[in-house]
Amino acid sequence: MLALAAGPSAAQTAGSETEPSAEVQDTEKPADATARAFGAFQRGYYLTAMELALPRAQLGDPAAQTLLAELFAGGLGVARNMDDAAFWYKQAAESGDASAQFKYGLMLLEGRYVEPDRAKAEELMKKAADAGNAFAQFNHAQILVSEKPGDAGIFEALPYFEKAAEQGVADAQYALAQIYRNTDGIPDEKRARARELMEKAARAGFDTAQLDYAIWLIDGVGGPKDYENGFRWMQVAATRGNVVAQNRMAVLHINAIGTSGDPVEAAKWYILSRRAGFDDRALDDFYQGLTEEEQKQAIEAANKFSKR
Numbered sequence: 001m002l003a004l005a006a007g008p009s010a011a012q013t014a015g016s017e018t019e020p021s022a023e024v025q026d027t028e029k030p031a032d033a034t035a036r037a038f039g040a041f042q043r044g045y046y047l048t049a050m051e052l053a054l055p056r057a058q059l060g061d062p063a064a065q066t067l068l069a070e071l072f073a074g075g076l077g078v079a080r081n082m083d084d085a086a087f088w089y090k091q092a093a094e095s096g097d098a099s100a101q102f103k104y105g106l107m108l109l110e111g112r113y114v115e116p117d118r119a120k121a122e123e124l125m126k127k128a129a130d131a132g133n134a135f136a137q138f139n140h141a142q143i144l145v146s147e148k149p150g151d152a153g154i155f156e157a158l159p160y161f162e163k164a165a166e167q168g169v170a171d172a173q174y175a176l177a178q179i180y181r182n183t184d185g186i187p188d189e190k191r192a193r194a195r196e197l198m199e200k201a202a203r204a205g206f207d208t209a210q211l212d213y214a215i216w217l218i219d220g221v222g223g224p225k226d227y228e229n230g231f232r233w234m235q236v237a238a239t240r241g242n243v244v245a246q247n248r249m250a251v252l253h254i255n256a257i258g259t260s261g262d263p264v265e266a267a268k269w270y271i272l273s274r275r276a277g278f279d280d281r282a283l284d285d286f287y288q289g290l291t292e293e294e295q296k297q298a299i300e301a302a303n304k305f306s307k308r
Helices: 010-015 030-042 046-058 062-074 082-094 098-110 118-130 134-147 151-166 170-182 194-203 207-219 227-239 243-255 263-275 281-288 292-307
Strands: none
Touching: 030 046, 030 062, 046 062, 062 082, 062 098, 082 098, 098 118, 098 134, 118 134, 134 151, 134 170, 151 170, 170 194, 170 207, 194 207, 207 227, 207 243, 227 243, 243 263, 243 281, 263 281, 263 292
């Protein structure tokens, strides 16, 4: 997947490019033109990137075709046009570009901007995964698990989850942590890495992983108990808006787990989770047992949190 470097906005670029002319000398090698197009793209000179990439794309250069698709999909230097993006993703995918195979495969799976074609989507996703595209590896693994429920699907998908996790895909790290921890037949050396992988996914900002990592630390899953770190990770997930974590924060404050305990703070998190639709009768009873002043403070704290 192409990473967009910081640069002028699409609106700015469309009106005032300062990159040197995109005209290519007769002696320039085709690969040089494509490289120059990517260079312009990364510096935010999107119109120049378009001018350089278009001739190469029309001649069948898959990298240039993918670049054009990215420009159209992002509305970078040109009006956003998903039909044109789909066209160029398809051309690049058929020419073997792994990033385009992943992007076009998603379009075919979702049936957005193109007619849905699950068989073709899965074929492209596997090709992209085998070519090393990390997001395709994760998606292909999910497809295998969904199509083959039970351990058979998990073990077939496992190498793809592992490759995606090694490349830093947080969703894959989270999935792998759960697989290593909860699947029979996993070697002990892999099972021992479950908590490490959950931590990586949590540190990458995946709030569900932050919630589960907090629970694992507090309950001693996959390693020793660590109440204080568990509380801190639960707070991170709750602050990011994870409703279950907000509910659990109330429980941690009530029972002084990883913290000194604070009934008003507990009530604040209870109110936030209740507003989000999380019903908990035990916490309802706790809240009703607070003084009127404590309830008032908790409501004010919850309102302040919601407005931040």
